[in-house]
Amino acid sequence: MKALVKTAAGMGNLEVMDLPEPGPDPDQLKVEVKVGAICGTDLHIHDDEYVNCPPMVLGHEMSGVVVEVGDEVTRFKIGDRVTSESFKYTCGRCRFCQDGLIGLCSDRRSMGVHVDGAFAKYVCQREESLHRLPDNVDFEAGSMCEPTAVAVRAVYERATISSGDVVLVSGPGPVGLLCLQAAKSREATVVLVGTRGDEHRLALGKDLGADVVINTQTDSLDSILDMTDRMGADVAIECGGSRASLEQCITFTRKAAQLVTVGLPGREIAVDLDQAITKELTILPSFTYRHGTWKRALKLLEEGTIRTAPLVSRRFPLTQWKAAFDAVRSRQGIKCLLLPVD
Numbered sequence: 001m002k003a004l005v006k007t008a009a010g011m012g013n014l015e016v017m018d019l020p021e022p023g024p025d026p027d028q029l030k031v032e033v034k035v036g037a038i039c040g041t042d043l044h045i046h047d048d049e050y051v052n053c054p055p056m057v058l059g060h061e062m063s064g065v066v067v068e069v070g071d072e073v074t075r076f077k078i079g080d081r082v083t084s085e086s087f088k089y090t091c092g093r094c095r096f097c098q099d100g101l102i103g104l105c106s107d108r109r110s111m112g113v114h115v116d117g118a119f120a121k122y123v124c125q126r127e128e129s130l131h132r133l134p135d136n137v138d139f140e141a142g143s144m145c146e147p148t149a150v151a152v153r154a155v156y157e158r159a160t161i162s163s164g165d166v167v168l169v170s171g172p173g174p175v176g177l178l179c180l181q182a183a184k185s186r187e188a189t190v191v192l193v194g195t196r197g198d199e200h201r202l203a204l205g206k207d208l209g210a211d212v213v214i215n216t217q218t219d220s221l222d223s224i225l226d227m228t229d230r231m232g233a234d235v236a237i238e239c240g241g242s243r244a245s246l247e248q249c250i251t252f253t254r255k256a257a258q259l260v261t262v263g264l265p266g267r268e269i270a271v272d273l274d275q276a277i278t279k280e281l282t283i284l285p286s287f288t289y290r291h292g293t294w295k296r297a298l299k300l301l302e303e304g305t306i307r308t309a310p311l312v313s314r315r316f317p318l319t320q321w322k323a324a325f326d327a328v329r330s331r332q333g334i335k336c337l338l339l340p341v342d
């Protein structure tokens, strides 16, 4: 089968290769991939700015159809439409696994990061990491369940948002646009903030329910103060992963606000921690999800409360991965999808 492989450590080293089809272990299912979605993490792995264990197939956002079922599998059958968590292995025994915090398991191995991922015709995945797609959630939306679960973790499980809260979402990339929709479903007033080059993402944010959008290149963030009796937002969700984005989240939240950090900078960045301390901000880093996060994410997709179709900019056959990565990098598109090839 054709697969997009990180062949060696270092910058680049991505190649479409012919690999033997994988066969499922007894606790696994073999899934024919229908759609893979490119994530910022994939670009970081291309650039060697995020953990990776080559040689391995890249890709951790996907949907597909079950084509083979391991002997120990009980909940799925051939033909089921599925999406997958990125975790291919967690130990199940450490204190974090026992608490359901599978993303914090030290032995965690993720698709397309530590072990073979989904940018291929087939992928094998353990039963506990797979979720059945609701009938009205198509394969494209299914491929975006993973970032949706990331947003749901940040907005529903890390932040505590009350109806009427002003929520600042900084960074209108895919996860930011998903966090915006999740925050709207909590009846918050949402301010979406972007910068130069984000014009069409901010316009889309407006369509997806943002109450106010701010482009820091042309507009002042002071309107956040105007909306909040000069105090600042109740909650900030940082999705940009940049120093400027984090800094504006610290500055434009009120005292005793919550700051949820989702964006990974991929390098060390300096921030004004004094301001965060003297405001007694509650800083809540948010990383991946629990199994249960997916139930809520799938429900929000099924209800249409979170919409992913408007985020899809372009579709590419797997062989054109380079053009797809370039499109994501240049921020021409929002979400680019990779379709497996024979």
Ligand SMILES: [Zn+2]
Pocket: 039, 040, 041, 060, 061, 146, 147
């Ligand atoms: Zn991702």
Ligand SMILES: [Zn+2]
Pocket: 090, 091, 092, 093, 094, 095, 096, 097, 098, 104, 105, 106, 107
């Ligand atoms: Zn563990």
